[in-house]
Amino acid sequence: xxxxxxxxxxxxxxxxxxxxxxxxxxxxxxxxxxxxxxxxxxxxxxxxxxxxxxxxxxxxxxxxxxxxxxxxxxxxxxxxxxxxxxxxxxxxxxxxxxxxxxxxxxxxxxxxxxxxxxxxxxxxxxxxxxxxxxxxxxxxxxxxxxxxxxxxxxxxxxxxxxxxxxxxxxxxxxxxxxxxxxxxxxxxxxxxxxxxxxxxxxxxxxxxxxxxxxxxxxxxxxxxxxxxxxxxxxxxxxxxxxxxxxxxxxxxxxxxxxxxxxxxxxxxxxxxxxxxxxxxxxxxxxxxxxxxxxxxxxxxxxxxxxxxxxxxxxxxxxxxxxxxxxxxxxxxxxx
Amino acid sequence: xxxxxxxxxxxxxxxxxxxxxxxxxxxxxxxxxxxxxxxxxxxxxxxxxxxxxxxxxxxxxxxxxxxxxxxxxxxxxxxxxxxxxxxxxxxxxxxxxxxxxxxxxxxxxxxxxxxxxxxxxxxxxxxxxxxxxxxxxxxxxxxxxxxxxxxxxxxxxxxxxxxx
Numbered sequence: 195x196x197x198x199x200x201x202x203x204x205x206x207x208x209x210x211x212x213x214x215x216x217x218x219x220x221x222x223x224x225x226x227x228x229x230x231x232x233x234x235x236x237x238x239x240x241x242x243x244x245x246x247x248x249x250x251x252x253x254x255x256x257x258x259x260x261x262x263x264x265x266x267x268x269x270x271x272x273x274x275x276x277x278x279x280x281x282x283x284x285x286x287x288x289x290x291x292x293x294x295x296x297x298x299x300x301x302x303x304x305x306x307x308x309x310x311x312x313x314x315x316x317x318x319x320x321x322x323x324x325x326x327x328x329x330x331x332x333x334x335x336x337x338x339x340x341x342x343x344x345x346x347x348x349x350x351x352x353x354x355x356x357x358x359x360x361x362x363x364x365x366x367x368x369x370x371x372x373x374x375x376x377x378x379x380x381x382x383x384x385x386x387x388x389x390x391x392x393x394x395x396x397x398x399x400x401x402x403x404x405x406x407x408x409x410x411x412x413x414x415x416x417x418x419x420x421x422x423x424x425x426x427x428x429x430x431x432x433x434x435x436x437x438x439x440x441x442x443x444x445x446x447x448x449x450x451x452x453x454x455x456x457x458x459x460x461x462x463x464x465x466x467x468x469x470x471x472x473x474x475x476x477x478x479x480x481x482x483x484x485x486x487x488x489x490x491x492x493x494x495x496x497x498x499x500x501x502x503x504x505x506x507x508x509x510x511x512x513x514x515x516x517x518x519x520x521x522x523x524x525x526x527x528x529x
Numbered sequence: 530x531x532x533x534x535x536x537x538x539x540x541x542x543x544x545x546x547x548x549x550x551x552x553x554x555x556x557x558x559x560x561x562x563x564x565x566x567x568x569x570x571x572x573x574x575x576x577x578x579x580x581x582x583x584x585x586x587x588x589x590x591x592x593x594x595x596x597x598x599x600x601x602x603x604x605x606x607x608x609x610x611x612x613x614x615x616x617x618x619x620x621x622x623x624x625x626x627x628x629x630x631x632x633x634x635x636x637x638x639x640x641x642x643x644x645x646x647x648x649x650x651x652x653x654x655x656x657x658x659x660x661x662x663x664x665x666x667x668x669x670x671x672x673x674x675x676x677x678x679x680x681x682x683x684x685x686x687x688x689x690x691x692x693x
Contacts, residue, residue: 268556271556271557271560301579302579302655302656303579303580303582303583303656306580306583306584306587307583309583309587310583310586310587310590310591313586313587313590313591313592313595314586314590314591316591316595317563317595317598320595320598320599320602321560323602324556324598324602332602335602336599336602336603339595339598339599339602340599342595343592343595343596343599346591346592363656
């Protein structure tokens with residue numbers, strides 16, 4: 195491998211990492227502000243203007259807190275779990291195309307890579323639950339493994355429709371296939387794949403353990419679920435991983451169903467500004483999805499565990515299967 | 530470069546496999562097995578078989594092993610106790626193992642001489658050719674396997690159902 199290639203890839207990775215950490219930190223602020231507005235209160239206002247320095251204060255608090263390891267934990271997996279969660283969450287960004295050319299690595303199995311990475315994510319949570327040697331953690335870990343296995347199936351089935359339309363597993367090519375317009379509407383996959391998108395987004399919320407599917411950490415019954423016994427930076431790593439996963443899921447929804455970096459209207463900006471237009475559209479769509487995440491959290495109550503399971507297996511998976519059959523039938527007729 | 534990576538991942542696979550055998554707690558053994566699967570996936574990746582590598586991680590590391598760990602945790606299986614190993618195993622074990630390994634190595638070298646070995650990046654790991662092979666040339670075996678899996682699922686449901 196030539197040296198310039200390695201250096202450039204390293205620089206890209208560092209830039210993406212820094213941006214991602216900032217986004218994850220401010221996502222917490224964003225969420226607290228919006229949930230506060232939904233609940234008719236102010237949210238963070240004290241640190242900085244509009245509470246904008248709140249993430250910084252939180253970070254200092256988490257860093258300086260005592261790092262406490264309870265007696266009776268299984269040491270190696272207890273320490274491994276948060277690191278595993280965060281690593282897996284960050285790895286997904288190696289293949290996500292933010293704009294034409296803004297991508298760390300263009301794998302020709304990019305989509306499978308993301309699915310593989312997200313299927314590894316469950317280990318962090320399961321190990322944390324088991325290694326903590328506490329009943330609440332264990333129950334949280336068990337719930338999450340069952341939940342993530344069930345909803346992973348729905349995610350995989352719902353993206354197959356997109357694959358059939360795009361004809362490629364490379365995320366860059368999936369986005370490229372969505373350029374142009376059908377008359378007035380842009381050629382985004384969401385229009386022919388509305389059902390697929392519906393399944394994908396619901397399953398993605400469940401996969402990231404967010405409300406209304408946050409059973410693994412349901413605080414009214416499990417204290418805090420799988421991270422009950424964690425404190426300080428180890429807890430923060432789970433926290434960052436969860437928010438990073440939200441960003442990943444929003445990026446995937448944007449790439450697979452909403453045309454990635456393609457805008458709904460052509461832009462008439464002068465040439466030097468033109469380069470940032472794709473990045474603008476991509477970020478805007480991701481922020482919109484993040485808003486929907488927070489909106490859903492602020493609106494819906496938590497599911498019961500048996501409701502969650504029967505919803506996944508008896509409704510979402512069959513719906514995704516029907517969508518898959520219909521899509522392939524239509525494509526076969528057209529060919 | 531490739532050779533270095535090969536030795537890292539091959540070494541990791543063997544190391545995890547040995548760790549799998551000597552660990553006494555089932556969860557640690559299961560974790561080692563995940564390590565083996567991940568190392569093998571990296572080796573597939575270096576051969577150029579990207580699709581196989583991804584499927585290896587998704588199916589084995591991501592689905593099968595999660596179920597293993599789920600069951601181990603659900604049953605709350607504790608550490609195993611070491612037993613007094615039998616005299617035969619203690620004295621004949623290591624030599625027999627050596628003989629077996631050298632036999633396998635000899636057969637492999639006889640069967641595949643050096644110039645017919647696979648090289649790194651030999652497989653055009655595209656998904657489309659694999660799909661074409663599965664659904665054209667190997668359609669019957671593929672469908673037979675699917676039916677077999679279906680029978681297994683139905684059997685599991687029947688066995689798990691409570692007596693009326």
